[in-house]
Amino acid sequence: FMDIIINNLKFYRNNQQLKIFSFVIMDNHIHLIASHKENLSKVIxxxxxxTAKELIAQLKKDSRSWILNLLKENKADYKTDSFYQFWQEGNHPKQIQNVEMFNQKVEYIHYNPVKRGLVSDAKDWIYSSARNYLGLDCVFQINKIL
Structure with missing residues (x-):
């Protein structure tokens, strides 16, 4: 499932001019520091x-009906055009004002898997840009800040 998200991030970076400066992909959410020259909200x-369509298709293929049932239960009643609710509605963008704020957000993002007890060191979570920042191999190459 992580590969679906990674592959789509690569697509949007390579084909839709999405710039990603930091990320973490967790089992139940994702954090990004990203920018787009025109409309970041539309791209996200x-x-x-x-990704919701691809992930739901994969869940069906893998016969993960218990997860699909949860996604069905979480769908808002007024959403008549869909059967499942994979992502939380909307997004929660915050404009980064300065270098200090950027660094704080990067640290917060990278610390997510440590806080959840998934790894003891942020660099050990392969679905995070912490590895990029340390010059280690990573599943996704972030954009460099000049």
Missing amino acids: RNFKSF
């Missing part, structure tokens, strides 16, 4: 829509 909305 499209990313969420497309």
Whole structure:
């Protein structure tokens, strides 16, 4: 499932001009520091829509009906055009004001898997840009800040 998200991040970076400066992909959420020259909200909305369809298709293929049932229960009643709710509605963008804020957000993002007890060191979570920042191999190459 992580590969679906990674592959879509690569697509949006390579084909939709999405710049990603930091990320972590967890089992139940994702954090990004990202930018887009025109409309970041639209790009993120499209990313969420497309990945939801791919992830739900994979869940069906893998016969993960218990997860699909949870996604069905979480769907808002007014959403008549979909059967499941994979992502939380909307996104929660925060404009980064300065270098200190950027560094604090990167640290918060990278610390997520440690806080959850999944790893003891952020660099050990392969679905995170912590590895990029340390010059280690990573599943996704982030954009460099000049």
